Amino acid sequence: MTTVVFLVRHGVHDQLQGRLCGRAAGVRLGEAGLAQADAAGRRLAGEGVEVVHTSPLERTRQTAERIAGACGVALQNEEALMEIDFGEWNGRTFESLEPEPSWRVWNSARDLARPPSGETMLEVQARLAGWLERTVRSGARVVAAVSHADVIKAAVGLATGLSMRCHDRFEISPGSITTLVAADGLLKLHALNEVPHG
Template identity: 45%
Template sequence: MTTTFFLVRHAAHDRVGTVLCGRMAGVYLGSLGKAQAERLAQRFASEDVACIYASPLERALETAEPIASRLGYSVRVCEDINEVNFGHWTGTSFEMLNQDPRWSSWNHSRSTSRPPEGETMLEAQGRIVRAMEQLRIRYSDRSVILVSHGDVIKAALLYHLGMPIDSYHRLEVEPASICTLVVGDWGSKLLRLNEVVAA
């Protein structure tokens, strides 16, 4: 028995690439992101999906809502697929972070580094993998959509591919992309990585 997971990164917001938003409140999709969310809803319209879960952050919920509406479901919030807790770095520009040696350490060794007052990537990996295992048992032989965040999705993929967490930079997970993973008692299989729905 297997469960198919569609791991969806939230669509674009106006701070992508400039600010480490982390778990800061009030980060909403921009016009591009809203269009991407609608395209995702069209992409999933013909899929047989059991449910859709999203991170509690606004940008994830805004991405999930058009998909859920198209499928006739309500979005369920799952704290375990929330963004990495970046602690004191939350809301800091990447320009400022690039001057912080701890930021360099974090990006060179995610397995041993921790954001100040935040969580490690291994801790984030543990919670999304735990959530997926619970959902796999609950939705055996079904499909589930999880709308989450780039680093958290990478952490899940690395676990299921048997790769170290420091290999995160080898995977590309763009805004509004879909990674499709099948998980069973026998192990895992990645069917699609970074699928982006064309405009």
């Protein structure tokens, strides 16, 4: 059996450039982000999506609600799709993080680094691998999953074998769709960072 997984990054919000929102509460989409969510919904409406899974954070849930509505399917919270736990960095401004050596290590050696009191990219990949296995075993054929940039990058790493040290060599844009296909025990990357229009 083949399972198609459309990984959608949440739409843009007004704090995207200013701080590391991480798991901070109260980060919601503005008009531009809602428009991106609607565009993703229109793009996926004809794909036979059976269910929409979402990280439980507000910005992902807002995006997922639009997609589930466009596809006419149920919406389910999924903890495995949650943003990376940035620990002590959650909610910090990028400006305040720049001088910290551990922040520079995180951005240059993400395959090895751990945010203070947070989780590693390998731990993120482990939870995603478990979720993907459960999704395939459930018999689902087409699933949409709304998550966060680094989490989707971790999933791309699972499919391609790419080290997370290379995380900055490709982009996962707000509102974009990355497509994975699981078949015959293999996970393949079919499309990366597709940005729907209109």
